[in-house]
C-alpha cells in the first residue's frame with residue numbers, strides 16, 4: 001500500500017539525493033509553508049504543464065492516465081490496461097514498485113521495447129535530470145516493462161514562431177541514466193530508513209543550493225550579519241576560504257588579503273561604517289547629458305512562443321516606464337502597457353521612440369537587458385528601427401557608475417537596484433506596492449496578456465494600475481539615485 005506520507009516518488013528520490021533532511025521534511029511536513037508555491041513559482045509550474053501537454057501531442061494516439069494525484073492504485077491499474085492494449089504511447093504512465101511511485105511523462109511503444117520520455121520545459125539537458133530518468137527506468141523495469149531507451153525532451157531554443165514543428169529536441173540519455181542504476185537500490189534503502197526514523201542530522205553546505213535551492217534554508221542556516229564575509233562582492237571562493245580560516249566578519253579581514261577594487265572599497269566602507277565615494281564619480285556622472293530619459297522595461301518570457309519571430313523563453317518587452325529629466329530638473333513621465341493577446345511590439349516600439357525623443361541620453365540600470373529589449377524591437381518592428389537604433393546609441397548604464405565609484409554598508413555586497421536605491425535614498429521603498437518585484441510583475445503581465453479566460457476583465461482592470469505603479473517606481477528610483485550620486489560627488 002502506497003501512502004503519501006512515507007513513500008518515495010521520483011521527485012522525492014531526487015530531493016533525497018540532495019539531502020536526507022530535506023527529503024524528511026518534504027515527506028513528514030508536506031504542508032510546510034516553505035513548500036507553498038508563490039505566484040512566480042506557480043507560473044513556472046503552469047508553463048511546465050503547458051509544455052507537458054504540448055509534448056504529448058508529439059506522440060499522437062496515446063492514452064492519458066488521469067486520476068487525482070493521490071489515486072495511485074487507479075493510475076497503476078490504468079497503466080497496466082494501456083500496456084495490455086498495446087497503446088502506442090502512454091502519458092503519465094504510472095508504476096509503483098517496492099514503495100516507490102513514478103509517473104513517466106510519455107512511455108512510447110516501439111518495435112523493440114519502450115522509450116521512456118522525461119519532458120522538461122528547459123532548453124537543454126541538465127545533469128540533475130539524469131537521476132530523474134534513472135529512477136523511472138529502475139521502477140518501470142522492476143514493474144516488468146521492457147524499457148530500452150531513456151530520453152529527455154526539452155524545448156528547442158532555435159525554434160521560431162509561427163513554425164513550431166521543431167519546438168522540441170529529444171536527447172538520448174540511456175547510457176548516462178543506466179550508469180546510475182546500480183546505486184539506486186542502496187540509495188532507496190538509505191532514504192526509506194531515514195524516513196522511518198527521526199529527522200536526520202545533516203550539516204549545511206553547498207548541497208543546500210545544488211542542484212536546486214532548498215526551501216528549508218531558513219530552518220538550517222544561522223542568519224548572518226551585514227558584515228558577514230559571505231556578503232563579499234563577487235567573492236564566493238574567497239569568503240569560503242576566509243570562513244575556513246575562522247574569519248567571519250569583513251571587519252576582521254587581514255590587510256594583506258588580495259581583494260578586487262570593489263571588494264576593497266566594500267571592506268573600507270564596512271570598517272569605516274560610512275559610504276565610500278571615489279573621486280571619479282563626478283566625471284562618470286557627466287556622461288549623463290540632459291535631457292536624460294530613464295528607461296525601464298518589463299518583459300514576459302512564454303515557454304511556448306506566440307508571436308512572429310519569437311523563440312521559447314525569449315524576453316518580450318510589454319511594458320515601459322520612462323522619466324525624462326531636463327537640464328533644469330523638470331521631469332515628465334511616459335508609460336506604456338500592452339493590452340490583449342495581440343503582438344505588443346509595434347505599439348511598444350513606437351512608445352519607446354516617442355518617450356526618448358529629444359533626450360540626449362537614455363539611462364537604464366544594468367542596461368544590457370534594456371539594450372536587448374531595444375534590439376529585439378528594432379529587429380521585429382521595421383517601421384521604428386531607425387528610432388530604436390538611435391535610442392540604443394544614446395544608452396548609458398547606470399549600474400557600473402554606482403559599482404565603480406560608491407559603496408554604502410547597506411548595499412549588502414550587491415549592486416542590484418533593489419539594494420542600491422533604498423540604501424542611497426532611504427525614502428525610496430517598494431513596500432507600499434502590491435507588485436513590488438520584477439519576477440512577480442512578469443508573472444502578472446503574462447497572465448494579463450496570455451492568460452485568456454483565466455483572468456476576468458475586472459481583475460485585469462484591477463492589476464493594470466499596480467503594474468504601472470511598479471514600473472514607474474523603478475524609473476523614479478533611477479532619477480533619485482542619480483540626484484543622490486550628484487550630491488555625493490559634490
Ligand code: SF4
Nearest residue numbers: 019022208214217220
Ligand atoms: S538547508 Fe541544507 S541541510 Fe537543511 S534541509 Fe536544506 S539541503 Fe538539507
